[in-house]
Amino acid sequence: MATTQPAAVDRPATIxxxxxxxxxxxxxxxxxxxxxxxxxxxxxxxIEAAAAQLHYIPNxxxxxxxxxxxxxxxxxxxxxxxxxxxxxxxxxxLQLKAAGxxxxxxxxxxxxxxEASAVEQLRKSADGIIVAASRLSDDALLAAAKKMxxxxxxxxxxxxxxxxxxTPSATSQALDHLISLGHTRIAYMAGPVTSxxxxxxWSTLAGAAEERGVDVRxxxxxxxxxxxxAAAADAAVHSGVTACIAFNDLIAIGMLQRxxxxxxxxxxxxxxxxxxxxxxxxxxxxxxxxxxxxIEQAGRVAVSMLLAQLNPLAGGGIRSRSLMPTHLTVRGSxxxxxxxxx
Amino acid sequence: MATTQPAAVDRPATIxxxxxxxxxxxxxxxxxxxxxxxxxxxxxxxIEAAAAQLHYIPNxxxxxxxxxxxxxxxxxxxxxxxxxxxxxxxxxxLQLKAAGxxxxxxxxxxxxxxEASAVEQLRKSADGIIVAASRLSDDALLAAAKKMxxxxxxxxxxxxxxxxxxTPSATSQALDHLISLGHTRIAYMAGPVTSxxxxxxWSTLAGAAEERGVDVRxxxxxxxxxxxxAAAADAAVHSGVTACIAFNDLIAIGMLQRxxxxxxxxxxxxxxxxxxxxxxxxxxxxxxxxxxxxIEQAGRVAVSMLLAQLNPLAGGGIRSRSLMPTHLTVRGSxxxxxxxxx
DNA sequence: TAGTCGATGACAACCGATTGCCAAATTTAT
DNA sequence: ATAAATTTGGCAATCGGTTGTCATCGACTA
Numbered sequence: 127m128a129t130t131q132p133a134a135v136d137r138p139a140t141i142x143x144x145x146x147x148x149x150x151x152x153x154x155x156x157x158x159x160x161x162x163x164x165x166x167x168x169x170x171x172x173i174e175a176a177a178a179q180l181h182y183i184p185n186x187x188x189x190x191x192x193x194x195x196x197x198x199x200x201x202x203x204x205x206x207x208x209x210x211x212x213x214x215x216x217x218x219x220l221q222l223k224a225a226g227x228x229x230x231x232x233x234x235x236x237x238x239x240x241e242a243s244a245v246e247q248l249r250k251s252a253d254g255i256i257v258a259a260s261r262l263s264d265d266a267l268l269a270a271a272k273k274m275x276x277x278x279x280x281x282x283x284x285x286x287x288x289x290x291x292x293t294p295s296a297t298s299q300a301l302d303h304l305i306s307l308g309h310t311r312i313a314y315m316a317g318p319v320t321s322x323x324x325x326x327x328w329s330t331l332a333g334a335a336e337e338r339g340v341d342v343r344x345x346x347x348x349x350x351x352x353x354x355x356a357a358a359a360d361a362a363v364h365s366g367v368t369a370c371i372a373f374n375d376l377i378a379i380g381m382l383q384r385x386x387x388x389x390x391x392x393x394x395x396x397x398x399x400x401x402x403x404x405x406x407x408x409x410x411x412x413x414x415x416x417x418x419x420x421i422e423q424a425g426r427v428a429v430s431m432l433l434a435q436l437n438p439l440a441g442g443g444i445r446s447r448s449l450m451p452t453h454l455t456v457r458g459s460x461x462x463x464x465x466x467x468x
Numbered sequence: 469m470a471t472t473q474p475a476a477v478d479r480p481a482t483i484x485x486x487x488x489x490x491x492x493x494x495x496x497x498x499x500x501x502x503x504x505x506x507x508x509x510x511x512x513x514x515i516e517a518a519a520a521q522l523h524y525i526p527n528x529x530x531x532x533x534x535x536x537x538x539x540x541x542x543x544x545x546x547x548x549x550x551x552x553x554x555x556x557x558x559x560x561x562l563q564l565k566a567a568g569x570x571x572x573x574x575x576x577x578x579x580x581x582x583e584a585s586a587v588e589q590l591r592k593s594a595d596g597i598i599v600a601a602s603r604l605s606d607d608a609l610l611a612a613a614k615k616m617x618x619x620x621x622x623x624x625x626x627x628x629x630x631x632x633x634x635t636p637s638a639t640s641q642a643l644d645h646l647i648s649l650g651h652t653r654i655a656y657m658a659g660p661v662t663s664x665x666x667x668x669x670w671s672t673l674a675g676a677a678e679e680r681g682v683d684v685r686x687x688x689x690x691x692x693x694x695x696x697x698a699a700a701a702d703a704a705v706h707s708g709v710t711a712c713i714a715f716n717d718l719i720a721i722g723m724l725q726r727x728x729x730x731x732x733x734x735x736x737x738x739x740x741x742x743x744x745x746x747x748x749x750x751x752x753x754x755x756x757x758x759x760x761x762x763i764e765q766a767g768r769v770a771v772s773m774l775l776a777q778l779n780p781l782a783g784g785g786i787r788s789r790s791l792m793p794t795h796l797t798v799r800g801s802x803x804x805x806x807x808x809x810x
Numbered sequence: 811t812a813g814t815c816g817a818t819g820a821c822a823a824c825c826g827a828t829t830g831c832c833a834a835a836t837t838t839a840t
Numbered sequence: 841a842t843a844a845a846t847t848t849g850g851c852a853a854t855c856g857g858t859t860g861t862c863a864t865c866g867a868c869t870a
Contacts, residue, residue: 151820187532188856191825212549231573411753493850530826533855
């Protein structure tokens with residue numbers, strides 16, 4: 127067998143090999159594979175058979191170079207090791223894969239400069255980008271979005287399609303939850319100053335607190351890492367509040383650890399609310415009351431929105447905003463306010 | 469100013485634009501940028517200035533196509549959402565970035581087929597790959613390694629460079645730890661059957677148990693996910709052991725949760741040892757005794773080994789094996805064996 | 811039977827770089 | 841001053857596809 131096979135060296139097959147094997151031009155092979163209707167069904171079948179026989183795998187570089195489309199989408203996150211992004215990444219990965227795209231994951235290290243250079247880099251090597259929790263200014267983001275298709279997650283900039291996770295509304299729920307437990311002196315443990323989510327959440331919280339007539343102050347900012355929790359815990363204790371709403375679960379969990387070290391009981395002496403319901407929030411000690419949202423779904427939606435931008439053919443107007451619902455998940459880290467006020 | 473600038477449209481600049489601006493050939497620009505010595509220092513400076521002025525960014529696709537080198541390295545992990553891989557990924561990412569490479573992260577979904585096809589795919593689009601916790605057979609892995617530069621993590625296949633995390637030796641430590649606490653009936657909660665780490669660890673453990681004359685049995689296999697912990701916990705309880713060594717922390721943490729639900733106290737009624745010291749192992753309830761190793765460093769080492777393969781120029785023989793030390797971290801999930809034997 | 815049209819496939823330019831080869835320019839040696 | 845040895849820079853092929861243009865062919869219409 128295999129008498130027809132001319133020179134099956136070890137080098138991967140190209141469309142030229144297929145063309146030679148079938149006695150047609152390379153362009154015909156290209157069309158047969160990408161625009162099947164443009165080619166006679168019988169030649170197409172011959173070509174497909176030859177392709178299979180030679181284990182043909184298209185060279186994505188070459189394809190990208192000549193067509194201008196790379197088949198890749200960049201996904202930028204500030205910190206890969208932050209569990210919050212795991213599900214997000216998984217969501218984008220699954221959805222991109224289903225659509226035949228490749229995911230280029232980039233860790234921007236919580237830095238606006240790294241993020242900007244990554245965007246610039248990706249401009250050549252990706253068809254579009256998804257930017258989670260951008261640290262860029264609104265203007266920079268808008269400028270970037272004009273240069274290449276983009277969807278942001280948790281950045282609300284007019285003119286830039288976005289998936290927003292509705293933590294502000296959940297924050298109000300959290301506040302009501304704490305108020306109903308008798309807390310009146312509450313702290314918000316803020317995230318990075320460059321984080322839009324943090325500032326948005328604080329403004330919502332401050333407004334809600336005023337309406338309800340309770341004392342809510344902002345402490346921080348704190349880096350969104352578990353280690354920052356120690357400083358946050360100390361700040362909270364020192365400020366005399368009885369409950370805290372943390373920027374995210376990482377900080378909240380760090381606080382839990384620190385408070386335990388200091389012998390301060392949660393929730394008896396201090397209630398803690400986190401945000402994101404990350405891996406670990408359900409099994410820490412005590413389990414964390416937190417604001418949960420469908421993160422993986424947020425990733426999928428972001429991909430859908432981006433792909434709609436890339437292939438405008440399919441009907442349906444392009445959504446430019448998508449709000450993901452968020453709800454409060456009550457666990458063991460919140461409880462009645464201590465009776466003895468200090 | 470900018471009178472010389474001919475047609476600075478919005479399209480990114482190419483070497484041809486630079487060439488035109490400097491009045492030299494495109495090839496000279498290419499050389500000036502990649503082989504500076506091959507070009508007169510004065511023209512080089514002019515070219516560099518022009519490049520900066522035009523915000524030139526080389527097109528990686530084109531570069532890859534003509535040079536054969538992509539400047540990218542594929543990193544394959546079975547499950548992105550498994551916290552164990554976070555630090556690994558971060559390690560590879562940092563080291564690759566430092567060397568000017570791009571990381572292509574792929575989630576192989578715990579499937580050998582997905583893994584195989586990813587390897588095939590990456591053959592064109594990456595210069596080399598790093599495969600963590602491969603689910604491929606030894607033969608398949610060896611065959612793949614012959615086709616392209618590769619470093620595995622936790623796969624011990626002769627002929628394939630590998631970084632091995634020395635959990636077997638730590639497993640013996642864990643066993644001794646449990647024995648010293650008085651345990652004599654111990655279970656190993658096995659991971660996936662296709663996981664080499666799991667089988668290697670079990671054989672080490674079985675050998676050590678025989679030497680020491682204690683009863684260690686293998687239960688499972690269990691998927692390396694937190695949900696599997698429930699089944700694992702029930703199996704352990706049913707088998708009548710007083711201590712368990714779990715394939716990884718995910719299973720161990722899942723067991724902790726399940727045991728708590730069933731009212732079985734840890735460590736009073738049952739001791740649990742995990743493996744990997746993942747995010748969460750220190751703050752679960754009780755904190756998990758586990759086997760820790762420098763995962764991020766493992767990622768860095770894997771990258772170094774791969775880059776040594778890619779650029780054999782630099783002196784120093786290529787290491788083909790690297791063993792990462794592991795140690796037992798004792799926390800609250802292990803304690804003395806219950807006095808009343810059932 | 812002549813004329814028209816759609817389907818099909820081949821040719822060739824092109825994407826943006828790299829690189830082998832050669833010629834011109836410059837330096838050095840004689 | 842001339843020849844030889846080096847630099848230095850340009851031409852053109854190449855990587856592996858995509859895509860616009862055009863010739864060919866058969867079928868259908870008039």
